Amino acid sequence: MTQANDNGPGGPPKLTALVVEDSPPMRKMIVFALSRVRGLTVVEADDGVDALRRIASTKFDIIITDINMPILDGLKLIKRLRADEAYRDVPIIIITTEGAEEDRQRALALGATSYITKPIQAPQVIELVREVLGLAEDRR
Numbered sequence: 415m416t417q418a419n420d421n422g423p424g425g426p427p428k429l430t431a432l433v434v435e436d437s438p439p440m441r442k443m444i445v446f447a448l449s450r451v452r453g454l455t456v457v458e459a460d461d462g463v464d465a466l467r468r469i470a471s472t473k474f475d476i477i478i479t480d481i482n483m484p485i486l487d488g489l490k491l492i493k494r495l496r497a498d499e500a501y502r503d504v505p506i507i508i509i510t511t512e513g514a515e516e517d518r519q520r521a522l523a524l525g526a527t528s529y530i531t532k533p534i535q536a537p538q539v540i541e542l543v544r545e546v547l548g549l550a551e552d553r554r
């Protein structure tokens with residue numbers, strides 16, 4: 415029995431996202447939202463150090479990262495990614511709390527592409543990721 419292949423010619427593009435978030439429920443929510451973007455494979459990291467470990471073995475097309483994390487925070491992660499030739503132009507979306515205007519400004523100055531403000535709304539995450547990756551909205 416054969417299975418339909420969603421990624422065949424003319425199918426959705428094969429893209430990979432890395433979600434970096436130390437809070438498991440928050441991470442789960444973002445991953446769940448992104449599971450609705452067709453053609454997108456999602457990988458999770460618990461903090462900046464874990465993220466660096468993962469980018470060493472996989473080339474991601476987009477990175478969605480929290481700012482406040484232990485060990486290596488989102489701002490340091492952005493700095494490290496932008497200094498890496500392979501990640502100089504890869505879109506980075508940051509997740510910040512509503513009051514954290516300073517973090518947002520610092521992240522954007524370090525090269526973040528865009529941001530999402532907590533509390534996270536799944537449709538907002540999906541829309542922004544599609545927009546940043548240049549994906550058309552699914553029609554179904």
Ligand SMILES: [Mg+2]
Pocket residue numbers: 435436437480481482483
């Ligand atoms: Mg956090």
